Amino acid sequence: MNHSLTQAFWTLLRRDLLLTYRNRAQAINPLLFFVLVIVLFPFGVGPDATLLKAMAPGVIWVAALLSALLSLESIFRSDFDDGFLEQLVLSPHSLSALVLAKVFAHWMISGFPLLVVAPLLGVFLGMQGESIEVLVITLLIGTPVLSLIGAIGVALTVGLRQGGVILALLVFPLYIPVLIFATNAVQMAESGFSVTAQLSILAALFLLSLALAPLPAAAALKMSLS
């Protein structure tokens, strides 16, 4: 990375975080959704502790997936509407690097807060010690994948007026591997097995999407604008 690209990266990241701060009320929605879904679950299925404990990893991860989907559009939507995206595409810097800055900002806003509240919600559903630790690790590796893959979907659908449904259809099949390996890791940890394999696969998914997602996302943005 040369100096000015680094500068552009941080400028963009700071801008997105500042914008979120100015719009705090809206930015907190995905987190609120995540907490509400999980808190409401025991009311729906009843106070059976073993049942809740068995379902906890799945419930938490599905809630994380849905809350990511809820906030995905915000990566590019408002910039598309007010013309800032044109300026990004026409900037002399590599668009994929700038896309990465926006995805990173999105993760810090929508993914990172989940990591902070997840242990509490885990305890609330009856999870214990090590499995909570593994839950947080899977969220740490898994939620960036959701943002990265989601960016491709949003870039493809941002030009459409009613892109929401298509976005969900595009993105969810790609989220399923993350869901399977993450919940499996937590369940295995609960039963006392080693989870190295699942975590390695999650890490591979993360590195793969980190390397490969910005390119198609940048290409899709250019297509959405023309």
Added chain:
Amino acid sequence: MSTNYSLEFKNLQCIRDSRTLFSELNMTVLPNQALILEGDNGSGKTSLLRILCGIRSPDHGEVTWCQQPIKNSSSGFFEEMLYIGHLDGIKRDLTVEENLKVCMGLGKPSEIGISKALDQVGLYGYEDVRSQVLSAGQRRRVALASLLIRHAVLWVLDEPFTALDKTSRAVFENIMNQHVRQGGMIVVTSHHPVQLSAAEVITINLSEQ
């Protein structure tokens, strides 16, 4: 600024919804020149501008910068081009200065600082004002200030005078003249006659194509 920059387009054709907007359009723009695009509504002015600055691909023909296709990164086109479209890309929730800082961070800063640029467009003292409370004309002027704070040879402007009052029109024409005098080039669409005394003006009327 070096004088060997050139923007050239050959045999350009643009088709929208199976309607040919223009075809076989050829032109070369050199430093100290300004290309003014005229034409009725829907004649393809904005489409041509978006093709020239690389957002859209032409259906036929090509656009070159210094004899190289603009999409080649070696042509250096995007380092030397600034585009202001219908939408100004200004975030309502950021202050004027924050917006301009983002513009500056994305490109190559010029020697003109933010406060000096704002002074030139008549917005001195508005640095810390949220863009939300600016009028349409004032927002337009912020967008124009973003041209001044970055270094570029070519300005591509889509209806830059929209929402500007008479005084700011004159001020901005002045800025454009100054840019051309320093060896810059401008491609602009406008419904109103543009006074560019410093430039060698080329006009294309798309309605006559």
